[in-house]
């Protein structure tokens with residue numbers, strides 16, 4: 001449109017929103033008022049970087065309730081990007097819309113834990129109050145179903161995206177529906193999270209005011225950074241190596257090796273990133289850390305910066321966690337004001353700062369390279385590896401990405417000493433792990449245990465399963481189902497592997513006797529179909545074919561014999577695992593395969 | 609960095625300059641590796657996954673088109689795992705995309721690798737015009753149970769020069785690269801949407817005539833499946849008069865400006881039915897402008913042709 005001078009117009013509120021994110025346009029060439037000098041000098045030097053694209057799109061979405069053609073063209077001009085490309089990025093993310101605006105959009109979670117807690121009734125109420133899913137209905141509202149919102153401990157959950165207002169989490173959903181149409185709906189305070197177990201990583205959660213730096217310091221805060229500054233970068237890595245810390249984001253990669261690899265890279269600058277995208281269904285442990293102990297993440301990221309030679313860190317928080325984002329942003333601001341971030345930290349020759357970035361609704365952006373793409377203002381399409389992030393990561397520079405829980409271990413290790421941290425180790429795992437336990441347990445919450453604790457004991461910590469256990473989903477949608485026979489399994493990576501399962505993201509969803517596992521398996525198949533980025537053929541089309549197959553089995557209408565359907569599934573699973581670009585496609589068949597093995601799909605013949 | 613690397617492909621030693629891809633190394637040895645999203649003149653995007661092969665020590669299969677050969681690598685191009693993934697990529701594509709105009713090579717691979725797209729059930733009804741463009745990311749309606757979803761949808765005809773038939777699109781990203789960064793620097797089209805609904809689009813799916821498109825047709829030049837097609841070929845195919853066996857290809861130089869682009873005139877029944885430029889032509893690398901690609905039919909006669917009609 002730009003090319004032939006017919007760019008549609010934006011509205012003043014949208015332009016103001018852009019100015020707020022991007023600053024006022026510096027020249028007429030970038031959309032500002034025309035000045036004398038612009039008539040003979042066209043300079044793009046002053047333009048904001050492309051990495052402002054996602055923050056700007058989120059601001060526009062909040063302002064107008066949608067992305068209008070006028071605003072997209074304005075934004076494209078301000079960032080010197082083609083409108084087609086801005087549209088391509090905007091249309092990738094589930095929380096950005098290009099259709100008619102709504103006063104508010106209610107995202108009703110219908111994922112596994114919420115379904116066990118009555119999500120279907122919530123959706124039915126929304127349909128009655130507003131109208132058909134996806135359309136702007138009564139009161140100018142819209143509702144849609146949503147994948148897991150990371151509030152499974154307070155199921156059923158919903159996420160309210162309001163035009164002109166802050167987003168809100170409704171968990172559990174309890175407001176009368178008419179209340180949303182009010183200009184200022186009451187902000188419900190969610191119940192405090194249940195936490196339990198050994199409580200080393202959780203020591204301050206629900207104990208120390210998460211907005212008070214002095215309280216954080218009074219409880220051991222920033223002792224680790226002082227020690228890290230004394231030890232120096234190699235010393236920090238040595239402690240992590242002695243602690244044998246491995247990543248908690250799913251792949252269990254040794255953290256010391258990752259940090260050392262980044263530190264060694266000659267290319268500069270280096271970056272560190274905290275992966276707070278936590279979108280694996282059934283997972284909410286990082287949320288509890290982010291909301292309950294935000295200074296610890298900021299301290300850990302600062303130590304990561306020191307150890308890897310980075311001067312800038314990013315925290316990438318999923319958009320569905322507004323409280324976590326606010327708490328982290330607050331912690332960063334206070335830390336900066338008090339000299340824990342910025343130049344010459346704690347009086348040493350060490351500069352480091354942190355920027356908080358928000359996702360826009362895409363599970364795949366938890367994959368480390370897709371996360372870089374999102375920060376850089378691109379579609380969240382994972383990159384082929386190698387090159388690995390330690391060599392070419394964010395902005396093409398050496399980058400250490402770590403999960404929030406992994407980082408939470410770092411200050412602990414430096415305070416205890418690596419060897420002491422590893423002292424009480426179980427066979428293949430040191431330290432404790434957080435498990436997000438939800439579904440049919442008495443006290444859903446986050447529980448911290450060692451690898452020797454069994455699955456049954458973990459469920460016991462969560463108050464037990466009063467309605468019995470038919471199956472447990474371990475590791476979320478990318479994980480696997482196990483049967484009640486696995487309750488005596490220790491929660492160690494090796495023990496999980498021996499049962500063809502994985503601890504993955506630490507999600508533990510308990511299904512009671514009589515639960516509809518067919519629906520759960522179907523939801524997981526839909527999840528992968530909806531969340532595939534669409535880049536590579538095995539995943540883009542394979543996840544669709546898998547979902548169609550699961551639906552046929554669930555409805556008892558297989559194509560050909562059950563054996564033929566099983567062969568078709570095995571063919572799909574092998575190709576998705578072998579040939580997909582990223583972990584999403586590679587793990588998409590896991591849960592379905594385990595359900596088939598355990599006979600959990602009703603219409604399929606082998607099951608009940 | 610060493611200047612050359614030595615590795616083995618199917619047990620045969622090969623020495624190539626450092627930075628050479630596995631695909632190039634295979635081609636030097638005369639080993640066929642099928643490719644769809646790869647084109648010599650563009651940066652590899654490694655998305656179709658047809659070229660995958662086994663590399664000793666790697667858990668997943670590796671795309672030959674983008675992965676550089678490394679010292680001591682043991683590459684295997686024809687194992688059951690490799691053949692399985694290639695068959696599935698072809699089968700999955702054929703189950704969703706109309707590969708009917710993708711050329712004889714694709715047809716041969718479909719047969720050779722034993723792709724059976726009908727295993728996924730009968731195709732679902734086609735989507736109405738524009739329906740696929742309007743889908744919200746993360747919300748995919750799905751096909752009726754028992755059918756397989758496809759890209760079937762009406763062809764986009766919004767200008768006099770070329771059509772976009774996205775039910776033939778394998779999403780190889782080539783047209784986007786040729787329109788933007790790697791050739792034309794026009795950026796009229798980009799990848800939009802997500803998952804199975806990912807697609808090639810202008811901003812807000814406006815017609816090409818309202819987009820930044822300059823009608824160079826470079827996207828048509830790189831499209832491997834016939835999803836992008838000049839109007840005349842499209843119409844002849846529809847009428848059933850398209851006959852490649854009756855066509856001749858004549859190389860010449862474009863008469864319009866001083867750049868001197870190599871043109872290849874594809875002529876059937878004494879009419880220029882298509883103009884292309886060879887990928888290895890020094891001046892063009894296969895790319896042309898609107899004049900070369902669409903403007904030389906004046907040599908036929910002065911009478912108006914079907915090309916001149918509106919949408």
Ligand SMILES: Cc1cc2nc3c(=O)[nH]c(=O)nc-3n(C[C@H](O)[C@H](O)[C@H](O)COP(=O)(O)O)c2cc1C
Nearest residue numbers: 247248249275277278279366367368402403406583
């Ligand atoms: C589809 C997909 C989603 C992911 N989501 C997350 C996530 O939400 N949080 C996370 O920490 N890691 C996630 N990961 C793993 C990251 O890619 C990466 O391995 C991890 O952040 C590394 O941190 P760690 O070494 O501390 O575990 C995801 C991976 C895939 C393939």
Ligand code: SF4
Nearest residue numbers: 533535536539582585
């Ligand atoms: S595996 Fe799926 S999510 Fe990952 S790159 Fe391929 S299409 Fe995208």
Ligand code: SF4
Nearest residue numbers: 777778780781783831
């Ligand atoms: S239209 Fe053609 S060139 Fe473009 S992505 Fe589709 S198949 Fe590739």
Ligand code: FES
Nearest residue numbers: 109114149151152
């Ligand atoms: S919040 Fe609904 S399933 Fe997790």
Ligand code: FES
Nearest residue numbers: 654656657659673
């Ligand atoms: S040709 Fe290598 S992935 Fe497409």
